[in-house]
Amino acid sequence: MALPSKTLSAACRQFSxxxxxxVGTTAVRSVHFSYVPDTPDPKHGSTTRxxxxxxxxxxxxxxxxxxxTAVIFxxxxxxxxxxxxxxxxxxxxxxxxxxxxPLSEQGIVAFGIGMAIAGSTAIAEIQFADYxxxxxxxxxxxxxxxxxxxxxxxxxxxxxxxxxxxxxxHGALYHSQSxxxxxxxxxxxxxxxxxxxxxxxxxxxxxxxxxxxxxFFEPKILYRAAIEEVxxxxxxxxxxxxxxxxxxxxxxxxxxxxxxxxxxxxxxMAQDKLNVSCELIDLCTILPWDKDTVLASAAKTGRVLISxxxxxxxxxxxxxxxxxxxxxxxxxxxxxxxxxGYDTPFPHVFEPFYMPDKWxxxxxxxxLVNF
Amino acid sequence: MYCLARALNLIATNGTRxxxxxxxxxxxxxxxxxxxxxSTARYEDKPEFPGSRSRYVHKLEFLDPDSQEGIPVYxxxxxxxxxxxESQDPKLSRAIVEKMYxxxxxLNTMDRVLYESQRQGRISFYMTxxxxxxxxxxxxxxxxxxxxxxxxxxxAGVLMWxxxxxxxxxxxxxxxxxxxxxxxxxxxxxxxxxxxFVTISSPLATQMPQASGAAYALKLQQKGLVAIxxxxxxxxxxxxxxAALNFAAVLDCPIIFFCRxxxxxxxxxxxxxxxxxxxxxxxRGYGIPTVRVDGNDVFxxxxxxxxxxxxxxxxxxxxxxxxxxxxxxxxxxxDDSSAYRSVDEVSYWDQQDNPITRLRHFMVLQKxxxxxxxxxxxxxxxxxxxxxxAEAEGRKKPSPDSMFHDVYTDMHPSLKEQMQAMKxxxxxxxEHYPLEQYDKMx
Ligand SMILES: Cc1ncc(C[n+]2csc(CCOP(=O)(O)OP(=O)(O)O)c2C)c(N)n1
Ligand SMILES: [Mg+2]
Numbered sequence: 001m002a003l004p005s006k007t008l009s010a011a012c013r014q015f016s017x018x019x020x021x022x023v024g025t026t027a028v029r030s031v032h033f034s035y036v037p038d039t040p041d042p043k044h045g046s047t048t049r050x051x052x053x054x055x056x057x058x059x060x061x062x063x064x065x066x067x068x069t070a071v072i073f074x075x076x077x078x079x080x081x082x083x084x085x086x087x088x089x090x091x092x093x094x095x096x097x098x099x100x101x102p103l104s105e106q107g108i109v110a111f112g113i114g115m116a117i118a119g120s121t122a123i124a125e126i127q128f129a130d131y132x133x134x135x136x137x138x139x140x141x142x143x144x145x146x147x148x149x150x151x152x153x154x155x156x157x158x159x160x161x162x163x164x165x166x167x168x169x170h171g172a173l174y175h176s177q178s179x180x181x182x183x184x185x186x187x188x189x190x191x192x193x194x195x196x197x198x199x200x201x202x203x204x205x206x207x208x209x210x211x212x213x214x215x216f217f218e219p220k221i222l223y224r225a226a227i228e229e230v231x232x233x234x235x236x237x238x239x240x241x242x243x244x245x246x247x248x249x250x251x252x253x254x255x256x257x258x259x260x261x262x263x264x265x266x267x268x269m270a271q272d273k274l275n276v277s278c279e280l281i282d283l284c285t286i287l288p289w290d291k292d293t294v295l296a297s298a299a300k301t302g303r304v305l306i307s308x309x310x311x312x313x314x315x316x317x318x319x320x321x322x323x324x325x326x327x328x329x330x331x332x333x334x335x336x337x338x339x340x341g342y343d344t345p346f347p348h349v350f351e352p353f354y355m356p357d358k359w360x361x362x363x364x365x366x367x368l369v370n371f
Numbered sequence: 372m373y374c375l376a377r378a379l380n381l382i383a384t385n386g387t388r389x390x391x392x393x394x395x396x397x398x399x400x401x402x403x404x405x406x407x408x409x410s411t412a413r414y415e416d417k418p419e420f421p422g423s424r425s426r427y428v429h430k431l432e433f434l435d436p437d438s439q440e441g442i443p444v445y446x447x448x449x450x451x452x453x454x455x456x457e458s459q460d461p462k463l464s465r466a467i468v469e470k471m472y473x474x475x476x477x478l479n480t481m482d483r484v485l486y487e488s489q490r491q492g493r494i495s496f497y498m499t500x501x502x503x504x505x506x507x508x509x510x511x512x513x514x515x516x517x518x519x520x521x522x523x524x525x526x527a528g529v530l531m532w533x534x535x536x537x538x539x540x541x542x543x544x545x546x547x548x549x550x551x552x553x554x555x556x557x558x559x560x561x562x563x564x565x566x567x568f569v570t571i572s573s574p575l576a577t578q579m580p581q582a583s584g585a586a587y588a589l590k591l592q593q594k595g596l597v598a599i600x601x602x603x604x605x606x607x608x609x610x611x612x613x614a615a616l617n618f619a620a621v622l623d624c625p626i627i628f629f630c631r632x633x634x635x636x637x638x639x640x641x642x643x644x645x646x647x648x649x650x651x652x653x654x655r656g657y658g659i660p661t662v663r664v665d666g667n668d669v670f671x672x673x674x675x676x677x678x679x680x681x682x683x684x685x686x687x688x689x690x691x692x693x694x695x696x697x698x699x700x701x702x703x704x705x706d707d708s709s710a711y712r713s714v715d716e717v718s719y720w721d722q723q724d725n726p727i728t729r730l731r732h733f734m735v736l737q738k739x740x741x742x743x744x745x746x747x748x749x750x751x752x753x754x755x756x757x758x759x760x761a762e763a764e765g766r767k768k769p770s771p772d773s774m775f776h777d778v779y780t781d782m783h784p785s786l787k788e789q790m791q792a793m794k795x796x797x798x799x800x801x802e803h804y805p806l807e808q809y810d811k812m813x
Contacts, residue, residue, distance in 0.1 A: 079638040079711045100643040102608035103575065103636050131574060134610060170495035172557040174573035313785075342775065342789045348495075349546035349554035350774040352804055353793060359800050 031169070031221060032357055033261040037228040038198045044231035053223040055197035055230045056085040056162070059204040060123065062234045064093045067121050069158075070208070071097045074108055074125030082127060083164055083223050109135035109161060113143050116156035116213070123208060129165035129217055130174040136182070143213040144188035157211035162204070164220035165193070166258050167309055167355060171220075172348035178257070178310035178341070180286045183215055184319065190214040190239060191286040195260040197228040202237030203284065210239060219257040242290040244297065248279035251368050252297040252304045254320060256283045259307050259356065266305075266361040273362070276369050286316055291323065298324045302333035303368040307356045312340035334371035337364040442651045442663045444695055447670040450724065452732025454670070461670050461677075463512075465739050470532075471512060471669055472734060473748070475504035475727050478528045480752045481537065482700070484760055485544055485558075489704040493764060494544045496558045502667075502699030504528050505726025506631050509672025510694075513680060514599060519589065520568045521582040521600040523575070524559055525631065525698075529601070533566040537755055541763030548810055553777070554769045575606040579615030579628070583689075586619065586626035590687060597683040599627040599676075604693075605636020607650050616691070620657045625683035627676065628659070628691045631666065633698035638711040651693035659691045666694030667726040670733075697724070770810040771797065 040047045050058060063070050072086060078100040080087035090098040101108050105126055112122035126132045132139070139161070147155035167176045183191045190212050194200035200218065207214035245260070246267050253263040260282045267278035279297050283289055298304050304324055306317035321336040339356040347354055417426055447459045454460050463471075482499040489497040500507065507528025514520075520529060527540065539551065543561050546554035551563060552570060562570025569585075572578065582600035589596045606612060607630060619626050630650040634641055647653065654661025660682055664675045672694055679690035697720040701708045708717070734740035775782060775790040782790070794812050797804050806812075 076638045103605040347774040353771040
């Protein structure tokens with residue numbers, strides 16, 4: 001299907017609606033963080049300006065171009081996807097390799113597992129992370145355990161599942177969820193969440209080429225809000241490696257996806273208002289996670305704040321906190337703080353109160369330093 | 372109508388199910404064909420496999436899905452609004468037909484206002500029902516008001532028929548203090564206990580097997596009620612759809628599966644969704660009486676639903692209705708359908724085969740309606756919509772602490788702690804939270 005420029009501008013309009021500011025008599029709301037772009041690594045070559053969805057397209061383009069076995073499929077993928085991540089790929093690589101699936105998440109993931117077993121690189125899109133649950137059986141009982149239960153005779157390591165996740169301003173119960181913790185409980189899977197376009201492209205290419213099945217959650221609010229100079233060529237970023245984005249001495253802040261940007265502001269506020277120096281860590285990979293980086297920082301600062309949008313109970317923060325307290329017990333100066341979503345479904349008009357925003361996080365930093 | 376009911380049976384079951392004799396012999400069920408052929412059938416060499424009801428053949432032949440003609444589309448009104456076969460006239464009173472027309476057009480007016488209001492950023496999201504008004508009103512009118520409805524999301528007309536008020540629609544879209552859903556869900560996720568309409572949930576097809584279960588419960592309660600489950604042809608690809616149809620058939624549930632086949636699931640056309648003859652063709656595979664109707668013909672939808680309801684209740688079994696229609700609007704306010712379909716295609720359905728226009732033609736032919744009536748009603752309905760809209764917009768949102776309610780019947784201590792922490796934090800940092808738009812915290 002040809003995509004005239006009219007279509008593209010329509011697509012942009014479509015997305016801007018999704019992220020639109022509330023005007024009129026309701027709240028004027030914008031994104032709840034300010035985005036600080038990453039700088040590209042010069043060794044990854046020449047760059048161009050891309051937002052996060054374009055950097056995903058770029059990664060998929062690189063992959064389809066180099067790997068003749070690679071295919072991309074999912075609901076509404078053919079026309080470019082509801083978040084525009086696959087725009088133009090069908091024209092470039094043909095309808096056998098970039099195609100719409102029937103509307104069935106369990107079907108999508110299982111089809112991908114089968115393709116991977118038979119030797120294709122399968123890149124499946126689930127339209128929203130909130131809708132991944134019909135595929136939970138296929139991911140948890142099948143993809144995660146394939147290699148193990150077949151005695152390493154068969155595996156589906158060539159499968160990657162992409163899905164948009166996290167809050168977007170007005171997504172309510174079923175367009176806002178952070179579901180990473182469910183999959184953090186599935187040995188055999190890798191779970192990755194990028195914080196911006198450069199990371200997204202490099203991590204996605206790593207996931208696609210990793211020999212284990214990966215789930216790649218893309219923070220949907222960043223699709224347009226995050227813009228960076230992204231290397232145009234092929235590069236990979238290591239999985240299971242956290243990034244230390246700011247070095248500091250008093251408090252360690254740990255997050256992933258959108259929350260990294262909230263925490264970056266918290267670090268600045270802590271410096272300005274409290275004269276507290278924060279170290280900021282983006283976990284990047286949820287499973288298997290980078291203990292070394294996290295523990296080294298916790299041992300250094302002795303104070304840790306973990307923050308995610310998912311409900312606090314059994315969120316992935318619980319796993320980090322448990323490990324940190326057992327490995328760094330003698331270094332800790334204060335109880336580990338978690339600022340997270342509350343233990344309720346994600347509510348529509350109450351989103352401003354539900355979110356683990358910078359004000360809640362800053363209060364937690366105060367508690368940490370005043371303990 | 373009786374004829375239609377018979378036709379429904381035929382499609383699904385080859386007419387065997389009701390006239391059939393089941394004889395148990397040697398622990399095996401022998402199923403014989405129609406009574407007339409019983410004497411010879413008994414001594415033929417027939418497949419004795421459990422559940423078999425066919426014969427042996429001696430030439431290898433595959434069933435060719437493409438060699439059969441598609442399932443026909445039942446229609447009562449032609450595009451000019453004339454009843455094609457008098458025997459199919461539902462003989463509805465003028466008052467009922469006027470209510471049908473009023474609801475279909477009021478829905479249309481409400482859609483325009485709410486769609487536009489989303490464009491202006493007043494509500495966060497919206498989905499229109501353009502083009503599918505006939506499927507909503509035709510089906511709703513044929514039900515008992517106590518029949519339990521499970522919807523997908525594009526069935527606002529069903530609720531409107533039942534008496535969900537403009538205020539209620541608008542309050543839900545604004546998620547304000549009068550929203551029955553308490554501001555928790557996105558716009559268009561309506562529901563009403565009083566109107567026996569189970570609240571909409573975004574995850575597709577989840578309501579389908581639930582509806583089968585509800586129908587089974589209604590059967591046990593012997594209340595003479597059915598469940599009806601609306602779903603899109605896209606949602607019909609979900610695993611839950613299979614479970615729903617199969618459970619309902621096996622457990623003899625009095626449920627009407629009402630598929631709105633509007634040609635698209637967001638951008639995905641039906642040719643990327645299935646290869647068989649639509650959703651109706653599946654009915655036979657499940658052993659479910661099935662009919663395909665012209666969804667843009669409100670009388671055809673009415674007749675089919677009424678007959679389906681009869682079958683559900685008299686025979687205790689499910690019925691599948693596939694209503695063929697077209698989604699004239701974009702999928703939702705997050706979609707621009709010009710990226711995947713032509714303007715000509717859309718305007719064909721809008722101009723040439725529109726359920727509202729067809730019913731209006733009928734009413735004009737009956738001398739029940741004319742241009743003056745149309746003008747007056749347009750003005751009046753728009754006024755009603757704008758009034759409800761302004762009132763809903765003016766209302767505050769529910770209190771922020773109400774987001775902690777209804778997770779469980781009782782708030783457990785750790786959730787109570789979280790609620791207290793939220794209230795304390797927000798109170799101490801008022802300047803960062805839009806408290807003025809919400810009811811006061813308790
Ligand atoms: C389980 C699940 N997967 C995906 C979605 C996203 N989604 C919302 S509507 C829709 C298309 C549904 O099409 P159809 O059932 O034909 O209904 P229509 O919109 O045409 O009325 C999709 C894919 C969802 N809501 N739930
Ligand atoms: Mg549809």
